[in-house]
Amino acid sequence: MSRLPPPRDLEAPIPVLVRELVEHLGGAPFVAVCTDLLGGADRGEHLLVLPYLTGHTFADGDATRDPDTWPDLWVRAWGARGLLHVWDDLASDAVVAGLGDVDWRPAEMCLKVAARHEVGGAGDGAARLATHELPRVRTHAMRALGAVGDTEHVEVVRERLDDEHADVRRAAARALERLAMRLDLEPIP
Incomplete structure (x- = not known):
């Protein structure tokens, strides 16, 4: 995913941002990204989609890029939150596994x-x-x-x-x- 425009309004509610991202990616690729994030993917691999899932920029120097400031548990939670808004049963295993996450x-x-x-x-x-x-x-x-x-x-x-x-x-x-x-x-x- 080398090209993705930034969100039209980064301050829009997360469900609005998610719908916009789904317009760009399609439903199945969106769910795949969310399950990847929920499974512990490196945030650096998803810097273009994370603004849509979080309402944060993820620009160079942004605290959201720093795992010491925003621990990886947030990346997993953001992935799961995306699945609240767009669902496919293919995400079931990832959600069931996420119930055992070490972080609450x-x-x-x-x-x-x-x-x-x-x-x-x-x-x-x-x-x-x-x-x-x-x-x-x-x-x-x-x-x-x-x-x-x-x-x-x-x-x-x-x-x-x-x-x-x-x-x-x-x-x-x-x-x-x-x-x-x-x-x-x-x-x-």
Whole structure:
């Protein structure tokens, strides 16, 4: 990708920037770039697309080019965030793998993607994140399990009904309702 014009308006919302990038690349190449980034690609290989995914310039001397200032976890999170807006099932394996990311931000973004696009195979990764130290990650784990969990995940969700954080408890209650409907289970107390 040696030629790509800069975004028309770098301050536009990310979904607008993503649509513009998809106009330039096409859907499948866009998804391939996002899965590459989510998988840990070197940001230097994607300097032309990163402004569309982030709203930052990535110009020479820009802090976003410096891994010490913007650690690589951000590159992985940006890749996952792109998949929120444009999806192809070919990205499923990358998202499922991203649920095991050592950093919470890419993993949390993968939970969001899994919930929005009902990513098959994401249930076990979401279940592992159900006890994460951050309430926001646990909340997204509940949402993902509501969307993609299976019967073996019901108990994991039920345990979060007693979570110390109200957002997690609410998300767990909604997830149990959704699991019961999706899996044709008796109402889950």
